[in-house]
Amino acid sequence: xxxxxxxxxxxxxxxxxxxxxxxxxxxxxxxxxxxxxxxxxxxxxxxxxxxxxxxxxxxxxxxxxxxxxxxxxxxxxxxxxxxxxxxxxxxxxxxxxxxxxxxxxxxxxxxxxxxxxxxxxxxxxxxxxxxxxxxxxxxxxxxxxxxxxxxxxxxxxxxxxxxxxxxxxxxxxxxxxxxxxxxxxxxxxxxxxxxxxxxxxxxxxxxxxxxxxxxxxxxxxxxxxxxxxxxxxxxxxxxxxxxxxxxxxxxxxxxxxxxxxxxxxxxxxxxxxxxxxxxxxxxxxxxxxxxxxxxxxxxxxxxxxxxxxxxxxxxxxxxxxxxxxxxxxxxxxxxxxxxxxxxxxxxxxxxxxxxxxxxxxxxxxxxxxxxxxxxxxxxxxxxxxxxxxxxxxxxxxxxxxxxxxxxxxxxxxxxxxxxxxxxxxxxxxxxxxxxxxxxxxxxxxxxxxxxxxxxxxxxxxxxxxxxxxxxxxxxxxxxxxxxxxxxxxxxxxxxxxxxxxxxx
RNA sequence: GCGCCCCUAGCUCAACUGGCUAGAGCAAGUGACUCUUAAUCACUAGGUUCGGGGUUCGAGUCCCCGGGGGCGUACCA
Numbered sequence: 269x270x271x272x273x274x275x276x277x278x279x280x281x282x283x284x285x286x287x288x289x290x291x292x293x294x295x296x297x298x299x300x301x302x303x304x305x306x307x308x309x310x311x312x313x314x315x316x317x318x319x320x321x322x323x324x325x326x327x328x329x330x331x332x333x334x335x336x337x338x339x340x341x342x343x344x345x346x347x348x349x350x351x352x353x354x355x356x357x358x359x360x361x362x363x364x365x366x367x368x369x370x371x372x373x374x375x376x377x378x379x380x381x382x383x384x385x386x387x388x389x390x391x392x393x394x395x396x397x398x399x400x401x402x403x404x405x406x407x408x409x410x411x412x413x414x415x416x417x418x419x420x421x422x423x424x425x426x427x428x429x430x431x432x433x434x435x436x437x438x439x440x441x442x443x444x445x446x447x448x449x450x451x452x453x454x455x456x457x458x459x460x461x462x463x464x465x466x467x468x469x470x471x472x473x474x475x476x477x478x479x480x481x482x483x484x485x486x487x488x489x490x491x492x493x494x495x496x497x498x499x500x501x502x503x504x505x506x507x508x509x510x511x512x513x514x515x516x517x518x519x520x521x522x523x524x525x526x527x528x529x530x531x532x533x534x535x536x537x538x539x540x541x542x543x544x545x546x547x548x549x550x551x552x553x554x555x556x557x558x559x560x561x562x563x564x565x566x567x568x569x570x571x572x573x574x575x576x577x578x579x580x581x582x583x584x585x586x587x588x589x590x591x592x593x594x595x596x597x598x599x600x601x602x603x604x605x606x607x608x609x610x611x612x613x614x615x616x617x618x619x620x621x622x623x624x625x626x627x628x629x630x631x632x633x634x635x636x637x638x639x640x641x642x643x644x645x646x647x648x649x650x651x652x653x654x655x656x657x658x659x660x661x662x663x664x665x666x667x668x669x670x671x672x673x674x675x676x677x678x679x680x681x682x683x684x685x686x687x688x689x690x691x692x693x694x695x696x697x698x699x700x701x702x703x704x705x706x707x708x709x710x711x712x713x714x715x716x717x718x719x720x721x722x723x724x725x726x727x728x729x730x731x732x733x734x735x736x737x738x739x740x741x742x743x744x745x746x747x748x749x750x751x752x753x754x755x756x757x758x759x760x761x762x763x764x765x766x767x768x769x770x771x772x
Numbered sequence: 773g774c775g776c777c778c779c780u781a782g783c784u785c786a787a788c789u790g791g792c793u794a795g796a797g798c799a800a801g802u803g804a805c806u807c808u809u810a811a812u813c814a815c816u817a818g819g820u821u822c823g824g825g826g827u828u829c830g831a832g833u834c835c836c837c838g839g840g841g842g843c844g845u846a847c848c849a
């Protein structure tokens with residue numbers, strides 16, 4: 269292949285400039301720059317300056333050069349930092365032809381630091397009237413088209429740094445992401461939740477239904493799995509006496525990729541002693557509304573051509589009622605398997621041999637109800653069989669106290685009144701182990717240490733998991749998870765691990 | 773995994789039914805220009821059409837193999 273990312277003569281030209289700068293005694297990569305203001309601060313503090321107005325207020329600002337408009341003995345340039353943009357006004361009359369010439373040697377994409385007085389041009393653009401400048405870092409590669417930006421999806425994700433330079437929308441989406449995560453931390457801290465970090469490497473993956481990534485510890489000579497959930501360690505901490513804990517952490521699931529699935533993704537899980545799933549539902553609706561307000565300024569988000577209000581309270585709807593409503597059938601996980609199988613077949617819901625009644629009911633819900641739920645809505649009370657970590661429902665032993673918040677036909681998370689009976693938990697684990705032995709790669713075995721912890725006493729508690737990436741997608745109005753991940757998983761580029769640079 | 777679609781200059785896109793030297797805008801180079809805003813104007817340069825093979829007088833275009841990506845589907849958060 270050609271040299272990776274070869275960009276033609278332009279790069280050679282800029283490399284030659286580096287040599288020329290060094291020969292002239294200029295370091296193209298100096299060590300630091302003292303700035304007095306960000307671009308946003310300049311825009312804000314000098315907003316009052318009128319068109320054509322000059323000030324004696326000298327500022328030092330640094331950023332990347334995005335546009336240059338040369339106009340004879342004047343040059344206008346657009347400088348952008350992490351906050352905003354500001355125009356640079358360079359005039360022979362101020363700095364002399366020599367400095368102006370040196371400024372014009374800069375290329376689009378270069379990082380520069382400048383010093384000058386704040387002014388506003390006759391045409392009304394707030395500007396820094398350049399007095400001196402310093403190249404802070406030379407860019408060797410040209411920026412994408414200033415007008416069309418970078419649209420090739422593969423390139424945008426592979427070279428996210430360029431995407432962030434070129435596309436306002438990429439920066440908007442990640443600003444929402446950072447705001448959501450900061451809001452979660454603040455929201456939970458205000459409610460006396462403690463943030464903890466638990467292991468990523470597990471001897472036994474558990475806490476969810478998913479196939480894990482397997483790895484190997486050489487010194488210990490043992491296989492390890494990457495975690496698929498945070499749950500079991502966080503509940504151990506409640507045994508230890510923490511009353512409210514949460515973790516925002518990366519979990520890993522060895523499954524297919526799609527617009528909604530990345531092999532690693534960010535999960536929030538939190539657990540609260542003495543609470544149940546009704547408390548967690550209130551927590552979720554308030555948390556999501558607060559994230560929406562903080563990230564977008566509103567609890568209303570656009571959903572295609574409709575508007576979706578996330579303002580609490582959200583309706584609570586039993587799963588079995590919803591199936592009755594949407595599919596027109598009354599089902600219950602205590603019904604004989606054969607009856608439920610017949611219902612699935614009649615409704616065209618695909619099933620596999622060996623599924624129990626709970627799994628069949630869940631499947632009916634997922635196929636006939638969930639895609640049609642605009643939301644937000646809490647779907648409550650799940651079959652016991654498909655919820656091995658949830659407490660049996662106080663009013664119906666075939667169900668558990670569990671809910672999923674559903675928005676736009678997709679679940680945002682999962683929560684229960686946690687199962688804290690160690691004897692019941694052992695039976696549930698053993699049922700899972702039988703599924704695993706029968707070939708279910710998403711079922712897991714008996715976690716003896718977790719059971720031992722439960723035997724020391726887990727207080728009654730509510731637990732919650734939220735897919736943070738999905739929440740960000742919702743608030744940012746994007747439809748693929750890759751848009752909300754800074755570096756989504758991609759196959760390696762051709763030649764990336766091979767004999768790259770064969771011609772270079 | 774499976775199905776359908778896409779890959780042309782640094783970026784964004786053209787190129788009829790297989791037909792002349794693969795074009796354009798931006799970016800780049802040279803020149804002009806003291807209030808521009810995607811500055812403008814003139815000129816110049818820039819291509820392994822994703823890679824490999826094949827069919828054909830002739831392939832960006834058709835066929836086969838491979839690579840990467842997108843969408844849908846399955847599983848899930």
